[in-house]
Amino acid sequence: MVGLITAIIFVPLVGALAVCAWPQGGGRPIALMFNVISAVCALALWRNFDATAAGLQFVERHPWIPAVGAEYLVGIDGLSLLLVLLTSLIIPFALLAQPVAGSSRAFYATMLVMQSALYGTFTAQNFVLWFLFYEMSLIPAFLLIKIWGGENRDRAATKFFLYTFLGSVAMLLSFLGIYFAKGTFDFAALAGLGKNGLLTGKLAWLAFAGIFVGLAVKVPLFPFHTWLPDAYQSAPTGVSMVLTGVLSKMGVYGFVRLLLPLFPNQIKILGPWLLAVAICSIVFPPLAAWAQRDLKRMIAYLSINHLGYCMLALFAIAASPVVAAGIDTHAALSGVFMQIFNHGVTAATLFYFVGLLEQRRGVRGIDDFGGLMQRTPLLCGWMSVAMFSSLGLPGLNGFIGEFLIFKGSFALAAAFTAIAVIGLLVTAIVFARAMQSLFSGPLPESCSAFPDLVRREKLVIVPMTLLMFAIGIAPQFLFNIFNTTVTQMARLFA
Amino acid sequence: MTPTLQVFLIISATLFSIGLLAVLSRRHAIFILIGIEIMLAAANLNFIAFWRFGPQPQPPTGVMIALFSIAIAAAEAAVGLAMVIAVYRHYHTTNVDQLDQLRG
Amino acid sequence: MNSWVLTCLWLIPAAPFAASLIILSLSKARRKSAVALAIIGEVLALALSILAFMPTLQATGFRAVQNFNWFTFGEHTLRLGFLLDPLAAAMLVMIALVGLCIFVFSVGYMADDKNFTRFFAYLSFFSGAMLGLVIANSLLLLFIFWELVGLASYLLIGFWIEKPSAAAAAKKAFITTRIGDMGFFLGMLWLYDCSGTLLFYDSGNGCLESAGLAMLGASATFIALLIFCGAVGKSGQFPLHVWLPDAMEGPTPVSALIHAATMVAAGVFLVARVYPLFSVDAINGVTPSLTVVVWIGVTTALMAALIAIAQEDIKRILAYSTVSQLGLMMVSLGVGGVAAGIMHLLAHGFFKALLFLGAGSVIHGCHGEQDIRKMGGLRRLMPVTFMTYAIGMLALSGVPFSFSGGWTKEEILHATAQWPKSQAPYYLLLAGVVLTALYMTRQMIYVFFGNGRSASERAHESPRVMTMPLIVLALCTIFFSVVLTSAWPWLHGYLTGEPVHIEITRLVQPMLFVSLALVSAGVVIGVWMYRKAGVQDRDRPAEIDPLEYAQPGVFEFLANKMWIDDLYDHTVIAFSWMAARLSDWMDRYFWDGLVRGFGGVGQLFGILTASVDERGINAGVDETTAGARGLGRLMSGAHSGQIQTYLGAVAIGMLALLLLYAWLA
DSSP, rough: OHHHHHHHHHHHHHHHHHHHOOOOSSSSHHHHHHHHHHHHHHHHHHHOOTOOOSEEEEEEEEEEGGGTTEEEEEEOOOHHHHHHHHHHHHHHHHHTTSOOOOOOOOHHHHHHHHHHHHHHHHHBBBBHHEEEHHHHOOOOEEEEEHHHHOTTTTHHHHHHHHHHHOOOOOHHHHHHHHHHOOOOHHHHHHEEEHHHHHHHHHHHHHHHHHHHHHHHHHHHHHHTTTHHHHHHHOOOOHHHHIIIIIHHHHHHHIIIIIHHHHHHHHHHHHHHHOOOOOHHHHHHHHHHHHHHOHHHHHHHHHHHHHHHHHHHHHHHHHHOOSSSOOOHHHHHHHHHHHHHHHHHHHHHHHHHHHHHHHHSSSBBGGGGGOOHHHHOOOHHHHHHHHHHHHHTOOHHHHHHHHHHHHHHHHOHHHHHHHHHHHHHHHHHHHHHHHHHHHHHOOOOGGGGGGGOHHHHHHHHHHHHHHHHHHHHHHHHHHHHHHHHHHHHHHHHHH | OOOOOHHHHHHHHHHHHHHHHHHHHHHBBBHHHHHHHHHHHHHHHHHHHHTSSSOOOOOOOOHHHHHHHHHHHHHHHHHHHHHHHHHHHSSSBGGGGGGOOOOO | OHHHHHHTTTTHHHHHHHHHHHHHHTTTTOOOHHHHHHHHHHHHHHHHHHHHHHHHHHHOOOOOOEEEEEEEETTEEEEEEHHHHHHHHHHHHHHHHHHHHHHHHHHTTTTTTTTTHHHHHHHHHHHHHHHHHBBBBBBHHHHHHHHHHHHHHHHHHHHSSHHHHHHHHHHHHHHHHHHHHHHHHHHHHHHHHHHHHOOOOTTTTTTTSHHHTTTTTTHHHHHHHHHHHHHHHTTOOOOOOTHHHHHHSOOHHHHHIIIIHHHHHHHHHHHHHHHHHTTTTBBTOOHHHHHHHHHHHHHHHHHHHHHHHOBBBBHHHHHHHHHHHHHHHHHHHHHHOOHHHHHHHHHHHHHHHHHHHHHHHHHHHHHOOOOOOOGOOHHHOHHHHHHHHHHHHHHHOOTTTOOHHHHHHHHHHHHHTSSSSSSSSHHHHHHHHHHHHHHHHHHHHHHHSSSSGGTTTTTTOOOHHHHHHHHEEEEEEHHGGGGGSSSOHHHHHHHHHHOOOOOOGGOOOOOOOHHHHHHHHHHHHHHHHHTTTOOOOSSSOTTTTTHHOOOHHHHHHTTTTTGGGHHHIIIIHHHHHHHHHHHHHIIIIIIIHHHHHHHHHHHHHHHHHHHHHIIIIIIHHHHHHHHHHHHHHHHHTOOOHHHHHHHHHHHHHHHHHHHHHHHHH
């Protein structure tokens, strides 16, 4: 089974070439076909993954640029596998979202390039390789917003690119510093060294700050988040789905994989401040979401809030002054992983729904709709499920992650967690308001010709919603993927 | 007045100056050619003079050069006249003031 | 014989859930199948509930627990479970029975609705969640079902979604209860942190068992109060009661089932379920948390009863009455009368469902009119409704003898009188009893007595499918009192596990007379005050309420719900909305402004560099070239093309050389 990871990384790239080379057609069928192949690869990974074994699996290691310690080193543990599966899940649905105007073949090819970069980011275990993929995902995203975006796309794309790129540069510099001190780019080796401090004195703080800023922009963490609403708002539906569903997970992944293992001491010292930043990410964005008129922008803000919970849990683990008791760290980490996956599924679905509404109405302001329940009960019903999932209703996927995050964080940082509950409440308010103004009231003239869900749309919505129910009711199958990794990481952080 | 080198040189210089003056002041191409011939003649005179009053006044070295020079001058005059005719045919004038194709 | 039910407790909520799922997948036109499915599901649930009820009779203090693993995270396992004890069993039977009556009633009441099938899907869903709630053996599982009943309530309040007021009421209910739920959530987390488990009973390791309670220490008070927040939200206690009267926007059967009989009582049930948490380290039955419960309950009971006096909407009066009665139950729990509180809960479930369905029948008969001032004289037009409504009214007012509400209310008063901390709640509750009798008398007079007014002109008795449930519930209300009387307090014994003897002499107690006197006082005052209600008086027009005429200030204060809603609108809601706007503004202008500022600084630097390039370096090169070109132009002037000029120049040059030579030599 060695070579499977390489295959999964390169299949979409080949797909991109094929889409470009194919003489006619829109490119979507071919893109989907290659997605089926990569999904098969991902399932094969899942099937052959030994859930009880610690450490990396399916490792492939080849020298690349020995002079700078760069290797082609890929491998997966539970977390990586989870994210690979998430990528394989979200991208095909994003491809099925409403078609873009203009050159659609180029669009699908760019999406596939991004997919390849995402697989690479989640499987690379050497910094140079990881950074390569990390940046490689940025450029397609930039192009996708810039070329196929909506209103204000130039501004949004430039802001997105410059902001994240600046963060990446800071991170690269930090890693160069670490490399000169320790002489390795290998994640596992670096994590082993982290306990005793990779660097000393001011240099350590500089390196910490660089990596922190790079990842905080990516997540994004308050107050580095202002690129996100613009980018998500301007991007076409499918791209918004990928941005929120998968791309935003790269930041959290980076925190788990890099910052927490490498700089435990710094995080411990800054603990309360970092927790306060996470709390700000949880409390203020949903409040801002409440004041939005644009549905996409609203969901974008709620995305910040949902990933804020992840950051709360991670900082709580790393900053807790007592040696973390097993169950709390386990709960918090499991919660983070669940939340990553659930948010990917739920937020992508919500963006898909907003896309459907926009497709039918031409605009997507919250006040542009009304009384839809009378006209399109199916659309409203399924969309409500996604909304309830996002606000953490028990029985749906969102609750599992949030409960575990709160359970773990409460034990580790009770006061901060208590404040974070405001986020849960405001999220509920935002969705209740959205449901009220979209679904209820008299049916306005402008919405009276809406078609209800058609079969092609159900093809996306039904599987996603069933997945939400499955995770919400019997989540064990997901936990099995990463339980060993959680245990292992908890030991590393303790 | 004894014919000395100095006398010849003065004559030659005068001749040259006359030729030069002709070349510079006349507007007709033929006259300019004539001026050039006069300047050549001045040069030839210089050759002869330097030979006759030089350290080796034996024949025929100085004369030989003068003869060659005259022959070349004849050829040159022929070429020059041909060019003048060509110019005239092309421009319908031999006034050098109007022939300013060389202007940079 | 009944053992299989005890191991399959999950079947009880599963039956209505399954019915709900199937109905949702049916098309709108399949009305008959939808009803059949919903009722079959509910009958199944009732049958299973009764089967589960049986074994609890056999031994006092019966408790069957069935735990299972939900999922494993890291190396730890989260366990949930189901629990059957007298409290759960009694609730199960009541919920299923009342639910069934309301299902049947709805068939008639909702007959003309175009979303008939969806209504039954929601009702079944609610029923399943509520049944699950009472048999949960884990605070987490209870919370899950708690949220699901909240969802059902949200969906059903907003069932007539094209009505903006219904949608607004649904939103209000959802958000207000969620405020309480967040406290509940935190309390649950805290409890989980302290005791390490959320299972109530787990063969000695549960959080409600002595070992678990001992681990809580001083935090027990806070945990209990946080959990109580959830109960305050769900049970419409002050200060989160504002959603419940608005929830009357939903169809009347929904108000009966969810907002009177079952879901709102879930808060009381919750407190009763985790009562050991409240009573940790009790001195003489008093703990700080229970004291809070008492005072919240008293405030709510009295406040809601007062507001009810000045309402015009038949359902709103009942809604405030529900709030008031829930306050009463809370007081009972707070003073230590857990069994009394639960008994009142069960009795209230029956008679309040009866009252709401009666009100539904009245509204149905009056073609959708809900304003009691426009009714009147329905006694003759709707005899069955009148009779059953009167039974409900007597039970609610607390008339003893054969009405269940009287006995339970008396027991609560009894418990409250013995509270060691203060006598004030007792006297306030007595005032509440008078008020209850008063507003119910007012309602009866307005609706059923006097002359017929605008809405009652075309009124008619409801069809049998609606009156039958009324009769069943009325019989339940009456016969339920058999097990409640102080002569044979069987239910009390059943709930507390104490042995019970029949003793007729205990039937007559001083409290009986106190209660009777107060209720009579309320009724008499009511009759006296409202004898001319709805009729032209000497100098008072018919549409003005007698109380409004006598005390316009007081009436306005009460009719406007003590301005609590307005107060919230102008403080909490306005403040939150401002916070939202502020966050948005900060994002757009401050944080994004900072980013743009940084970008601007970069851009400024760029402009600066560019201008140095343009004006400094680039300009130098430009000037040089321009100079060279100018010189060239100057020089090219010499190239006149005139051969003679050239030659002249040569001659002058030669001359100059000669002169130079001559000068050097």
